[in-house]
Structures are given as structure tokens and as C-alpha cells.
Amino acid sequence: xxxxxxxxxxxxxxxxxxxxxxxxxxxxxxxxxxxxxxxxxxxxxxxxxxxxxxxxxxxxxxxxxxxxxxxxxxxxxxxxxxxxxxxxxxxxxxxxxxxxxx
Amino acid sequence: xxxxxxxxxxxxxxxxxxxxxxxxxxxxxxxxxxxxxxxxxxxxxxxxxxxxxxxxxxxxxxxxxxxxxxxxxxxxxxxxxxxxxxxxxxxxxxxxxxxxxxxxxxxxxxxxxxxxxxxxxxxxxxxxxxxxxxxxxxxxxxxxxxxxxxxxxxxxxxxxxxxxxxxxxxxxxxxxxxxxxxxxxxxxxxxxxxxxxxxxxxxxxxxxxxxxxxxxxxxxxxxxxxxxxxxxxxxxxxxxxxxxxxxxxxxxxxx
Numbered sequence: 001x002x003x004x005x006x007x008x009x010x011x012x013x014x015x016x017x018x019x020x021x022x023x024x025x026x027x028x029x030x031x032x033x034x035x036x037x038x039x040x041x042x043x044x045x046x047x048x049x050x051x052x053x054x055x056x057x058x059x060x061x062x063x064x065x066x067x068x069x070x071x072x073x074x075x076x077x078x079x080x081x082x083x084x085x086x087x088x089x090x091x092x093x094x095x096x097x098x099x100x101x102x
Numbered sequence: 103x104x105x106x107x108x109x110x111x112x113x114x115x116x117x118x119x120x121x122x123x124x125x126x127x128x129x130x131x132x133x134x135x136x137x138x139x140x141x142x143x144x145x146x147x148x149x150x151x152x153x154x155x156x157x158x159x160x161x162x163x164x165x166x167x168x169x170x171x172x173x174x175x176x177x178x179x180x181x182x183x184x185x186x187x188x189x190x191x192x193x194x195x196x197x198x199x200x201x202x203x204x205x206x207x208x209x210x211x212x213x214x215x216x217x218x219x220x221x222x223x224x225x226x227x228x229x230x231x232x233x234x235x236x237x238x239x240x241x242x243x244x245x246x247x248x249x250x251x252x253x254x255x256x257x258x259x260x261x262x263x264x265x266x267x268x269x270x271x272x273x274x275x276x277x278x279x280x281x282x283x284x285x286x287x288x289x290x291x292x293x294x295x296x297x298x299x300x301x302x303x304x305x306x307x308x309x310x311x312x313x314x315x316x317x318x319x320x321x322x323x324x325x326x327x328x329x330x331x332x333x334x335x336x337x338x339x340x341x342x343x344x345x346x347x348x349x350x351x352x353x354x355x356x357x
Contacts, residue, residue: 036176037341038169040228043293043310044347045172045193 106147107154108197111178112188112350113207114142115218125181128174136200138207141214144182145203153196183345189217190347217350224288226349227313227323227342230296231279232305233272234337268335269306275335276309279326286322287313291348305337312348 109128117135125133127146136143172193179190197203207214248254284290293310315323320343330338 038172039296040230040341041172041176042168042193043228043296044190044226044312044344045175 104199105150107150108136108145108200108203109148109153110191110195110197110203111144111146111175112182112190112345113214113218114144114182114186114188115140117142117144117182117186121182121186125178126174127178128171133178136203136207138204139211141207141211141218143203143207144178144188145200146178148196153194179345179347187218187222188345189214189221189350190345191350220288221314221346221349224314224316224346224349225320225343226346227315227320227340228293228344229279229283229309229311229313229327230307230339230341231272231276231309232303232337232339233269233308234333234335235268235305269308272306272335273308275333279330279336279338280309280311282326283311283313283323286319286326287315289314289349293348308336312344314346314349315343317343 111127111133114135119135122133122135122144127133127148129146129148129152131146131148133144133146136145175193179188182188183190197206246257248257280290291312291314293312295307295310298304298306313323323340327338327340330336
């Protein structure tokens, strides 16, 4: 469900559902000629768009700055790629193969 | 206590109030300017209940809210960034009131000015590189019906190895492209690799970078990406120009 909602392009816009459309008058990039994928936008707005002075957040955190970090949400949707996964599976297949012969 | 909070979209320079006339922000509120000493904050009022910490924890689960907020934030920054120098802030950078924003502007004046200077005449471009699916390694495993359990495992192991090799090759090719683009760029930033479920792509992503490029070098980037169109190992996607989301930050080591 999350994938559907976050997917880019025309399909992504159609599944944001009625009622949210008016908040999205145009989903275009700078200079207005292309659609922006929400997932690319969130890369920037969450992980990328660090508050101008990073120390600003820290020095004011818990005092008067109410700033959310939604990174946790994105992390939960998009687990970090594990490059070792395929190799690990190959190793496991090796072991199974050997035990099969034995 | 006011019912609203002040949401800050970006810091900017040389913005006339007319530039935000008719522009609406998150939650539909009109966008305003708070001008400090040489630096302007682009803000709007947002509903306090919606953005207070406890409410936000609930909002974290609400992808529709997240999408609408991100789009609204982007709309403001992108519209203004067309003709103005802007340093976009993170989603939901919210202060209790305008006075707090003015105080922060005054305190960080030099830092903000330097950050804006760094962005002048530059725009952000995104590069996403995907590994092309290996030439039938996985498909071959499906095609030949295994004659035994051991045979199945042998085929599967071979397919996995080939797949891993092609991924390594793709990463190496992506690193070369990155080096070339970085040579054009004033700064480079890496974003997390997008999960296939988010990207909507079946090919695995091997690179997701943002580059801060002098505007006059954009054509060189386009030409480079075009030249990679038939690369056997990787598929390159370029996005942009973006307002410099990934580079709106204080220089490293700044106080």
C-alpha cells in the first residue's frame, strides 16, 4: 500500500485519493516541466533537507523547535539494501548442496 | 498560547512580498515573508494541533498526510526557487511563532548568508543508477527444469552468483559515472538507495546521489547521461533541476 502511494508519476497521483488533490495543485519540478516522484522528493525533504544550519536543530531541540523526523517511517518502508544478501544465499545453497550429497 | 505555529519552508534572499502573493502552503495557509538582516524566511501559519509533537507521532503513520505535506512544501519552495535564491529547509521545520523565527534569523545571520552564497548560480540534480538485469541468469535457472533437488540447488547457486556478479559490475560502473559527474559538480551528496517497492523499478538501485551543479554545466550532465543510454550494465536516470534541497546546510565545521 505504501509503495502504491509513494510511487512516482501519473499513477502515484491518482492513488493519493480524493480530498488530497487540492493540496497538490501541480506536482512538477523546478521550471514546471516534469513530474516529481514523491520518493525522490522525500529523499530530499527528509534525509536531504537538513535544516540550513544543522546546529540550529540541535541547539534548539527540546526548547522551542518542534521539528519532526520522518526518517524512521521511510526506513521502515525501505529497508537498507544488503549487498551481502545474494552471496549469503549462495553460500547457504552451497551448504545445502553438500549436505544433499552427504 | 496561539493556535498556530510558524512553518518555515526556506531561507531566501531578495524576495519581494509580491513573489509570494497568492501562494499557499501546508494546510492551505497563505505564504508570508519574515525579513531579517539580509536573509528572509519564507513561512506560513500551520495548525498547532496538527504539528505538535504528540500529534506528529500519529502522523508518522499517515502516508497520505506525509505526501500532501511534502507536495505542499515543495510547491512553495519550487515556485519561489524559480526566480529567487532559496535554501530549502527540511520538511516540517516549525517554530512556535514569528518572533522565534526572527530571533533565529538574527542569531544565524552569517551562517545563513554563507549558505545562500554557496547556492547562488547553482541547482541540484539527482542521479539514480540501476543495475540492468543480468543477461538471463535468473531466467535460465527457471527455464531448465531441475532433474533433482541437488540439481535445483546447483542451478540456483549459479543464478545467484551471476546475479551478484552483475550487481558488482553495476556498482563499479556507477562509481565511474559518479566520479565524472562529481568533477562537474560543486558538491555531491548521497541519498539512501530506494527500495524497489518505493522506486517502482524492478531493477536494483546501485546509486542515488544529488549533485550541486553550476547552472551552466547542466548541459554537460545531460550529454553525459545521454551517452550512457546503451550502457550494458547500468541504467541511469537523471532528475532535476531541483531547488538545492540536499545542499541547504551550513558549511562543514561551522559553529
